[in-house]
Amino acid sequence: MMLEIKNLHARLADGREILKGIDLSVAAGEVHAIMGPNGSGKSTLAAVLAGREGYEITEGSVRYQGRDLLAMAADERAREGVFLAFQYPVEIPGVNNTYFLRAAVNAQRRHRGDPELDAGQFLRLVRATLKLLDIGDDLLQRAVNVGFSGGEKKRNEIFQMAMLEPRLAILDETDSGLDIDALRTVARGVNGLRSPDRAIVMITHYKRLLDYVEPDYVHVLQDGRIIQSGDKDLAAELEQRGYGTFADAMGGDAA
Amino acid sequence: MNAVVDFPVKPEARGYLARFVPDDSEPGWLAARRQQAMTRFAELGFPNRKSESWRYLDLQPLENQPLLPSPAAPRADTAALSERLAHLSLPEAASRLVLVDGRFAPELSTVEPRSGVWFGSTAHAMRERPDLVRAAVEGIEGDEAHPFAALNTAFFSDGFVLDIAPGVTLDRPLEIVHLGAGISESSFHTRSVVMLGEGSRAGIIETYAGEGRYWRNDLVGVLLGQRAELTRTVLVEESAAAVHLAQIEARLGEGARFTGFVLLLNGQRVRHEANIRMGEGAKCVINGAYVVTGSDEANIVTVVDHTAPGGQTSELIKGVAAGRGHGAFQGRMIVREHAQKTDAHQLSRNLIIGQRAVIDTKPELEIYADDVKCSHGASVGDLDETALFYLQARGIPADEARRMLIDGFLREAVDTIEDIAKRTHLLRRLAGRLAELEG
Numbered sequence: 019m020m021l022e023i024k025n026l027h028a029r030l031a032d033g034r035e036i037l038k039g040i041d042l043s044v045a046a047g048e049v050h051a052i053m054g055p056n057g058s059g060k061s062t063l064a065a066v067l068a069g070r071e072g073y074e075i076t077e078g079s080v081r082y083q084g085r086d087l088l089a090m091a092a093d094e095r096a097r098e099g100v101f102l103a104f105q106y107p108v109e110i111p112g113v114n115n116t117y118f119l120r121a122a123v124n125a126q127r128r129h130r131g132d133p134e135l136d137a138g139q140f141l142r143l144v145r146a147t148l149k150l151l152d153i154g155d156d157l158l159q160r161a162v163n164v165g166f167s168g169g170e171k172k173r174n175e176i177f178q179m180a181m182l183e184p185r186l187a188i189l190d191e192t193d194s195g196l197d198i199d200a201l202r203t204v205a206r207g208v209n210g211l212r213s214p215d216r217a218i219v220m221i222t223h224y225k226r227l228l229d230y231v232e233p234d235y236v237h238v239l240q241d242g243r244i245i246q247s248g249d250k251d252l253a254a255e256l257e258q259r260g261y262g263t264f265a266d267a268m269g270g271d272a273a
Numbered sequence: 274m275n276a277v278v279d280f281p282v283k284p285e286a287r288g289y290l291a292r293f294v295p296d297d298s299e300p301g302w303l304a305a306r307r308q309q310a311m312t313r314f315a316e317l318g319f320p321n322r323k324s325e326s327w328r329y330l331d332l333q334p335l336e337n338q339p340l341l342p343s344p345a346a347p348r349a350d351t352a353a354l355s356e357r358l359a360h361l362s363l364p365e366a367a368s369r370l371v372l373v374d375g376r377f378a379p380e381l382s383t384v385e386p387r388s389g390v391w392f393g394s395t396a397h398a399m400r401e402r403p404d405l406v407r408a409a410v411e412g413i414e415g416d417e418a419h420p421f422a423a424l425n426t427a428f429f430s431d432g433f434v435l436d437i438a439p440g441v442t443l444d445r446p447l448e449i450v451h452l453g454a455g456i457s458e459s460s461f462h463t464r465s466v467v468m469l470g471e472g473s474r475a476g477i478i479e480t481y482a483g484e485g486r487y488w489r490n491d492l493v494g495v496l497l498g499q500r501a502e503l504t505r506t507v508l509v510e511e512s513a514a515a516v517h518l519a520q521i522e523a524r525l526g527e528g529a530r531f532t533g534f535v536l537l538l539n540g541q542r543v544r545h546e547a548n549i550r551m552g553e554g555a556k557c558v559i560n561g562a563y564v565v566t567g568s569d570e571a572n573i574v575t576v577v578d579h580t581a582p583g584g585q586t587s588e589l590i591k592g593v594a595a596g597r598g599h600g601a602f603q604g605r606m607i608v609r610e611h612a613q614k615t616d617a618h619q620l621s622r623n624l625i626i627g628q629r630a631v632i633d634t635k636p637e638l639e640i641y642a643d644d645v646k647c648s649h650g651a652s653v654g655d656l657d658e659t660a661l662f663y664l665q666a667r668g669i670p671a672d673e674a675r676r677m678l679i680d681g682f683l684r685e686a687v688d689t690i691e692d693i694a695k696r697t698h699l700l701r702r703l704a705g706r707l708a709e710l711e712g
């Protein structure tokens with residue numbers, strides 16, 4: 019199993035429990051979509067999986083390719099192939115985007131025992147990847163995400179994902195606020211990554227992305243729990259009925 | 274030597290006074306000046322930490338274990354020094370003048386002659402152009418109140434002199450490298466001068482580095498004629514046991530421009546003081562960055578005195594303190610009564626990495642004119658945890674991620690260096706230093 023989350027409970031430093039028993043299994047080759055209203059804990063789940071500090075795991079386990087994911091530091095998880103596309107990509111003044119990405123790619127290569135890429139090799143990889151995604155090279159010479167528009171930030175996340183070729187990609191609302199062109203870029207990135215030995219978890223608000231990237235499973239996250247799972251038709255149903263009524267209905271069922 | 278001394282002598286000055294031997298071969302004006310300065314230092318002693326501009330620097334180690342001027346040039350290992358130079362020096366420099374333990378080292382220097390330009394060691398200038406040295410020593414006040422400037426006048430052994438005729442432009446920077454050979458524990462007192470004639474333009478880069486324990490007491494005088502432009506870049510990578518006290522005294526003529534940059538990377542005690550006097554419509558940029566770690570201390574102290582209308586000054590200083598390091602920036606801006614339309618801005622941004630590191634930042638605006646634009650800002654913060662997580666989430670190990678953020682932080686200042694060769698060189702030296710940085 020690529021990712022196996024069992025009864026995961028997580029709380030904030032102030033004691034507030036955000037994840038209240040998540041169960042989710044993702045096999046290699048699969049694309050899962052997680053949908054749910056604002057504040058339901060989607061980004062928290064993504065952050066916990068990526069290894070962000072500040073959350074206390076009070077119960078449950080997460081296994082990634084058979085290993086205890088929660089025991090690994092964030093950077094190790096990334097080098098082992100976990101990638102999180104941030105809902106809010108971080109601006110890092112003074113750090114050049116290309117330099118940053120090369121450091122990331124080479125950290126991963128070192129970890130795998132591959133030789134590091136020199137500047138020339140790296141640049142060729144960059145060019146090829148940009149071409150594949152059909153994005154311009156104007157982001158390369160700027161500081162990481164500094165002064166990028168919302169769309170540029172999301173494109174940059176997808177570009178990084180394509181460069182790093184993760185085993186498990188988690189996209190946190192990468193589709194939010196994008197025009198159709200940018201959405202296509204995201205879809206190209208995700209579909210390009212899709213393969214029998216990789217898995218993708220897409221957190222999204224809208225069915226729109228799912229029209230471009232067809233998921234194998236759709237889950238509904240509500241108040242820190244997955245309250246419903248199904249296939250892509252669930253997304254259509256959600257969009258029609260809205261989270262409110264849907265959750266009410268589900269809550270009624272569950273009670 | 275002196276059997277009887279008929280003036281008061283501070284205890285910490287005694288050793289220095291005992292080393293003071295008048296040199297009969299020197300011209301009378303200099304001998305008199307040295308004698309006067311020696312007396313002054315004996316009276317003043319070391320600066321008191323109660324004195325405002327020295328309060329952030331602990332000179333106790335130097336007081337307790339004095340580093341006296343060395344009487345003669347030691348024999349240095351040229352091969353080792355050459356190797357050191359290969360790393361430190363700027364490949365693109367037009368000429369390179371190297372001083373070892375405060376004395377000109379011709380075997381390590383390459384100075385290309387150019388018409389309209391006199392560039393050489395201070396000792397050489399004493400023989401060939403004593404007028405330049407005299408102008409530098411007498412034209413720059415400051416050693417009355419400043420104990421180490423007085424000590425410098427009493428003991429300076431060498432330095433460099435750059436004199437450029439009006440209207441001459443140097444395209445490539447001149448480089449001056451001050452090395453400490455690590456042979457004897459002593460102090461090096463260097464006196465240098467830069468004089469730019471009307472409308473001339475030049476860029477210099479000064480690098481300070483060394484081995485072992487020593488005290489460098491460096492004083493540079495800068496006299497810029499009307500509309501002359503000087504860019505001076507300073508790289509301080511002294512040994513971890515060194516004390517580096519440097520002072521620049523600059524006088525800017527009408528419409529002249531001084532662009533100074535300091536990068537302080539290493540040294541037990543490092544202090545860079547810049548005193549700038551601005552003529553009418555003069556422009557002054559002082560940017561800099563420093564890194565302190567271990568129990569090191571670094572101070573940047575600037576005083577920009579706007580004495581005439583229309584001056585423009587901007588300062589950006591960025592500091593990083595790791596370990597138990599202590600950094601400080603004191604920036605004073607004076608705007609005199611008739612210096613209307615002065616435009617002066619100062620910004621100090623700092624990052625504290627170590628739990629026990631300290632940074633002090635102290636702006637001081639003294640404004641006597643009413644039609645001026647002056648501002649200052651200061652911030653002291655920690656590394657951005659969110660940015661750190663972002664880098665780690667891309668697989669970059671924590672240490673490297675921290676270095677990238679620190680480098681990115683300081684780069685904002687270094688990037689203001691226009692000359693690409695200098696900028697690239699300093700960024701490389703900075704990266705090298707950050708690679709050794711502790712948490």
Ligand SMILES: Nc1ncnc2c1ncn2[C@@H]1O[C@H](COP(=O)(O)OP(=O)(O)O)[C@@H](O)[C@H]1O
Pocket residue numbers: 030036054055056057058059060061062063072
């Ligand atoms: N680091 C944090 N500090 C404070 N509150 C947080 C933090 N992370 C999440 N929360 C809170 O947890 C809840 C779930 O947030 P989040 O996981 O971002 O939801 P979603 O992504 O589904 O909109 C919200 O109430 C949010 O305010």
Ligand SMILES: [Mg+2]
Pocket residue numbers: 060061062105190191
């Ligand atoms: Mg969210």
